[in-house]
Amino acid sequence: MKAVVLLSGGLDSSLALKLIADQGIDVLALHFSSPFCRCDGAGGCGFSARKISEFVGVRLRSIYLGEEYLEMVKDPRHGRGRNLNPCIDCRILKFVHAKKTMEEEGASFIVTGEVIGQRPMSQHKRALNLIEEESGLKDLVVRPLSAKILSPTIPEREGWVNRDSFLDFQGRTRKPQMKLAQDLGINDYPCPGGGCLLTDPSFSRRVKDLLCHDLLDMDNVELLKVGRHFRLTSDFKLVVGRNESENNKLIALKQPEDIIFEPADTTGPTGMGRGPHAEQIIYFASKIIARYSDSDEAEVKIQIRTGREEKSFIVLAEKGENRFSEQI
Numbered sequence: 001m002k003a004v005v006l007l008s009g010g011l012d013s014s015l016a017l018k019l020i021a022d023q024g025i026d027v028l029a030l031h032f033s034s035p036f037c038r039c040d041g042a043g044g045c046g047f048s049a050r051k052i053s054e055f056v057g058v059r060l061r062s063i064y065l066g067e068e069y070l071e072m073v074k075d076p077r078h079g080r081g082r083n084l085n086p087c088i089d090c091r092i093l094k095f096v097h098a099k100k101t102m103e104e105e106g107a108s109f110i111v112t113g114e115v116i117g118q119r120p121m122s123q124h125k126r127a128l129n130l131i132e133e134e135s136g137l138k139d140l141v142v143r144p145l146s147a148k149i150l151s152p153t154i155p156e157r158e159g160w161v162n163r164d165s166f167l168d169f170q171g172r173t174r175k176p177q178m179k180l181a182q183d184l185g186i187n188d189y190p191c192p193g194g195g196c197l198l199t200d201p202s203f204s205r206r207v208k209d210l211l212c213h214d215l216l217d218m219d220n221v222e223l224l225k226v227g228r229h230f231r232l233t234s235d236f237k238l239v240v241g242r243n244e245s246e247n248n249k250l251i252a253l254k255q256p257e258d259i260i261f262e263p264a265d266t267t268g269p270t271g272m273g274r275g276p277h278a279e280q281i282i283y284f285a286s287k288i289i290a291r292y293s294d295s296d297e298a299e300v301k302i303q304i305r306t307g308r309e310e311k312s313f314i315v316l317a318e319k320g321e322n323r324f325s326e327q328i
């Protein structure tokens, strides 16, 4: 018997993976990432998923949901949670991909680390049923951590898995999971809790700004993760680095038409402007860079680079001005 286990790399899905693999079931772990994952790079959730797959001794497949995910975020059929998080549609999309993988792999069912009552929007019984139905996986999703408080699924009824070793976890506490992790020898897992960036109020505000201006695309989403954001016109936005690492990231994210702003004779932030603009917007953006520079002078020279030209403005720093405070 073969199963596909949805593995985020977090505590719950790691436990579900181990419980299923320990029953001798042939397992493929499936990891999803999206532009809204909280982690990136070497220490991210993909890294945790790889580590736990190796520990349990199962194969891992990763799927990146890019444009398709953005389209879903723009108009989720089942609404959003407290912020912009479209959890039900997000789960449906992932389950649809999981079903496809299940069929390609000749697997018979799906396993998740979901715990009843842990997430208000997507982890209650009605939502779980809806997600299964809409993804074509009705009764084929085994949830080992909460199975004892859910109706038996086909794999449980048919004896493909042993329901006796499953649990009755529910609610938001993670203590039982931590204890189980200890019992199963899983010692190294990321801090439990938190959803993706779409559950974060300030990040959601930035996404909402892109949605309102019909600018939500992959390039603009990457930019949301860096710096202070100023919407200067409906078309033009300025992003200002908060430290050296963000300054470097902004340079790396620059596209040919973007504009780089930097103080010429003092230390201070790098800014990046994106979008069509009039000259006075460039002047105003330069004043914002001056406001965040380290200069004590009343006037600051700001260097401006586009793909085609370089120029500079001398602007008033106006350090106390509220209109230069972060906007979105």
Ligand code: SF4
Pocket (backbone or CB within 6 Å): 085, 086, 087, 088, 090, 091, 122, 194, 195, 196, 197, 198, 199
């Ligand atoms: S928190 Fe984010 S990743 Fe998790 S289900 Fe909700 S939308 Fe999807």
